[in-house]
Amino acid sequence: MAKRAVLLLAHGTAGSLDEIPEYLRNVVSGRPMPQHVIEEIQHRYSLIGEPKGHSPLTDLTLQQGALLQAEIGAAVYVGMRNWRPYIADVVKQMRADGVDEIAAICLAPQNSRTSVGLYRRAVLAEAAGIKVDFIEGWADEPLLADAFADRLRGVHQQLSRETGQSVAVIFTAHSVPCRTIQTPVVSEGQPVLWPTTGAVPTPDPYAVEAKHTAELVAERIPEITAWYFAFQSQGASGGPWIGPGVEATLDALAAEGVKTVLVQPIGFLCDHVEILYDIDIAFREHAAKLGIRLERPESLNDSPILTQALAKLARESFARLAG
Template sequence: MNVLLMAYGTPYRREEIEPYYTDIRRGRPPSPELLAELEERYHQIGRSPLSEITFAQAIRLEAALNAALPLFPEPLRASPGPRVRGPARVYVGTKHWHPFIAEAVQAMAEDGVERAVGIVAAPHFSNRSIAEYRQKVEEALAKLGRPFEFRLVEAYPDHPGYIEALTNRVLEQLWRLREPRAALFLFTAHSIPEKSAGDGVYQAQVRATAEGVARRLGLLHWDVAWQSAGRTPEPWIGPDVNERLERAAAQGFSEVVVTAVGFPSDHLEVFYDLDYEAQNTAARLGLRLLRTRSLNADPDYIGVLRDLVLREWASFPVLERSR
């Protein structure tokens, strides 16, 4: 079994921020003002742990898959050597920095992979997220002459394990509230341009996730808000989380719990947009703002990834001998 785990990617050093940002902007270098703004955001949070978390997810997912699969589906014909290797291998490819998705696909081809399942550490489908990851994989495969079959887990907004993991993290904050039944619970995801969200699929999936958690906990007051809109002149879907906090204060709420359901891992847009910017907005408004911890590489989230990969792998036709 071969798995390509994909994530957004993040730079490791300050000098990498500009080429990273240029890749995000589809090859257009950022203006000095935009570059300075992004550099300041990284300075404010210290450092994004996204790469470390992604590799931890890959290591733990590989271990979880190998724990669930038979180590040797065929009788041994010789000693396997000093290290026992399971049948599952997890590769990492990121969208905007090293190891790029194309680099991961190249490594898989060199390893003789015949078929693979891809999964993105993002639960909701949109043309600006999952669709772009698929496109990058397909382009890499085409360039190499399509050396292996590939199938992608496209979304998992209402996976029971995912909903349960989020519910448990909201519950942790529920106990910290002074008046739980009077608090507002906001569920956030990355905003995308309105022109990319015209079919409403992305918004509906994010709301389905929020509704699943709200139903499990019997939340009286909850809503969906958006964050991390790009610096472009085109309109992006809203309301922005800071705008929603403004309205929450006007509605008489004094406590708000924010859960970044669109971001399984801690990274720049969680630390800066929520822990810094939204916290400053809340303080100005006199709101008490609590954020639930991220899923990261915790065992419950790894269990979700394992289940999704196993399901997708099972959709391949049976081969006499598969890797």
């Protein structure tokens, strides 16, 4: 009988300020990173975490794995793309533990073929002889929307009571370079960047899926009468990144006289620097300069409903593997 296990896949994060240069090299696949960018990232990390400088992403993801393991009664492993525990090392450990079949769940629910594709490649590169069911995207999973709505509902109700009106919500997801999601031009001798259907390239689904998750969350809270979508945490690499950005959205809302907003990042499943610094510090400071109070609900982190969502995905994956 096959021994099945779950592999949760996440971005990874440096464990200390000293590790950030090496971590950033992993993120950009070894390309040179300007020193001023490294120092800026170190500064951001220095303002978050307990102790300061420690991102909780790895700890929280391991906790999510433990909660899922308790829920489904099967082994759950956690692998990171850009830091320890690296995906390759974890898959090797799974093989050593006798795992025959892997249900791989990417903890980035909205599928971008470039980023999620890197997770897939990392798993399959070490999985020779192990059967893998790779879940590429689960942006429309009802329990995912339920989990976000559960975190958002109470905060929205409280702020709406305080202000005497329904508070506007900005849903966010991580921005990506425009070049990574544009439909590639097929010409003779030029490689296609991702799989296509027939001879016609299919567009990357990321932006559409991110907005769809936001729509599903908003549908669950009828009291929300105005919501917006923005992309956050644009990187330092050259070229345009998809938008609109959060700052530009806040500028537009300020021009409309909005005084209070809630920001909920629906592309992230736990706290890390893009939430604890980008939202809690940078966006909040930008909003304050505009006369806007900015709040956010608690991240999913140890959400029981998120655990249920992951358990559902795992059981469905095990069923496919058994078939």
